Amino acid sequence: MLALTVVPLKQGSAEVTEVPDPEPADGELLVDGMALGVCGTDIEIVAGDYGWAPEGEQRLILGHESLGRVREAPDGSDFSSGDLVVGVVRRPDPVPCVPCGRGEFDMCRNGQYTERGIKQRHGYGSERWTVEADYAVKIDPSLESVGMLMEPTTIVAKAWDHIGRIGSRYTFEPRTVLVTGAGPIGLLAAMLGAQRGMSVNVLDRVTEGPKPQLVEDLGATYHSGSVADAVGSCKPDIIIEATGVGQLVFDAMQETSAGGITCLTGVSPTGRELSVDAGAINRDLVLENDVVFGSVNANLRHYKLAAEALTKADRSWLERLITRRLPLDRFQEALDRKPDDVKVVIELAS
Numbered sequence: 204m205l206a207l208t209v210v211p212l213k214q215g216s217a218e219v220t221e222v223p224d225p226e227p228a229d230g231e232l233l234v235d236g237m238a239l240g241v242c243g244t245d246i247e248i249v250a251g252d253y254g255w256a257p258e259g260e261q262r263l264i265l266g267h268e269s270l271g272r273v274r275e276a277p278d279g280s281d282f283s284s285g286d287l288v289v290g291v292v293r294r295p296d297p298v299p300c301v302p303c304g305r306g307e308f309d310m311c312r313n314g315q316y317t318e319r320g321i322k323q324r325h326g327y328g329s330e331r332w333t334v335e336a337d338y339a340v341k342i343d344p345s346l347e348s349v350g351m352l353m354e355p356t357t358i359v360a361k362a363w364d365h366i367g368r369i370g371s372r373y374t375f376e377p378r379t380v381l382v383t384g385a386g387p388i389g390l391l392a393a394m395l396g397a398q399r400g401m402s403v404n405v406l407d408r409v410t411e412g413p414k415p416q417l418v419e420d421l422g423a424t425y426h427s428g429s430v431a432d433a434v435g436s437c438k439p440d441i442i443i444e445a446t447g448v449g450q451l452v453f454d455a456m457q458e459t460s461a462g463g464i465t466c467l468t469g470v471s472p473t474g475r476e477l478s479v480d481a482g483a484i485n486r487d488l489v490l491e492n493d494v495v496f497g498s499v500n501a502n503l504r505h506y507k508l509a510a511e512a513l514t515k516a517d518r519s520w521l522e523r524l525i526t527r528r529l530p531l532d533r534f535q536e537a538l539d540r541k542p543d544d545v546k547v548v549i550e551l552a553s
C-alpha cells in the first residue's frame with residue numbers, strides 16, 4: 204500500500220512510498236484511511252525540523268489528524284466494520300509517570316511518551332492503518348466529510364477543559380474570550396467558546412479571505428488590528444493564543460482582565476529574540492492574580508468532548524474550514540501554505 208513517509212530531521216525527504224500492508228495485532232482495528240488533516244507540526248517535520256522514526260527504522264509514516272473507516276474489528280470490541288473512526292495521537296510513556304499511568308498521557312512528565320506520525324510511532328497517512336481499539340474513537344456518521352477536524356478539536360477541548368479547572372480556584376465567571384489567530388486551532392477554540400455561550404472575539408492579521416466571515420458566522424467579532432485594539436473593545440477574561448508569535452504571546456498575556464487566564468497553544472520556532480519589560484509583565488501577573496499556561500495534546504476524555512462539540516456544530520461551517528482537499532500524490536501542494544488556507548486535507552482513499 205501507499206503511505207506518506209519522511210526521514211525525520213532530513214529536509215526534502217517526504218515522499219509517497221510503497222510500504223507493507225499493516226497486520227492488526229490482538230485488540231487492534233484494521234482501518235481504511237480516508238483523509239488526513241495537515242498541520243503546522245507536519246510542515247515542521249517535512250522541513251526537517253522535528254520528528255522521530257520508530258526505533259530501528261529510517262522513515263516515519265506521517266499524519267496524526269486522522270479519519271478512517273473500520274474494515275475489521277476484533278470480536279467483542281465496541282467497533283464494527285463500516286464505523287468512522289479517528290486514531291488517538293499520543294501513547295503513555297512505558298515507565299509510566301503518574302499521569303500517564305492514569306490515562307492523562309497528554310500531561311506526560313518524563314517526555315518518554317510516543318506520538319503517531321510525530322514521535323517514534325507510524326502515523327495515519329497511509330491507505331490502511333491499524334490502531335488499538337482502546338485508542339480509536341468512533342465518530343458520528345454525519346461527520347464523514349469533516350471528521351479529520353477531530354484531532355485539532357481535541358486540542359481546544361483540552362484547552363477549554365483546563366481553563367475551567369484553573370478558573371475553579373476562585374469564583375470565576377468568565378464572559379469574554381479573545382482568541383489570537385484564526386487558523387484551525389483558533390477558529391475551533393472560538394467555536395467551543397461560542398458553544399459555551401461566551402462573547403467571542405478573534406484577532407488575526409488578514410482582512411480578506413474566508414477567516415473574517417467564518418468568525419462572524421459563529422456570532423463572534425473579528426479584529427485585524429493590534430492586541431491592544433482588540434482588547435480595548437472586548438476586555439477578555441480569557442485569552443487563547445493560537446499563533447505562537449512571540450510578540451503576540453507577550454502582548455496577550457498582559458491583557459486579560461484581573462484574575463484572567465491566558466492559554467498558550469501555539470508551538471513557536473526557537474531562536475528568535477525579543478525585548479520585553481519583564482518587570483511589567485511580572486508585576487501585572489502578580490497584582491492581578493493572572494494565570495498563563497501552556498497546553499498540548501489531548502487524552503481520551505478530550506476526544507469525547509471534541510466528538511460532542513463537533514456533533515453539535517454546524518456542518519456547513521465545519522466544511523468551510525477545509526479550504527483545500529488534495530489526493531495523496533499531490534501532498535507537496537497540500538504542505539505548501541497558501542494565504543487563504545484554513546485546513547488543508549489529503550484524501551487517502553483512491
Ligand code: BGC
Nearest residue numbers: 242244292318321499500501
Ligand atoms: C499535535 C499534538 C502533539 C504536538 C507535539 C501537535 O501538532 O496536535 O497532539 O502533541 O503536535 O508533538
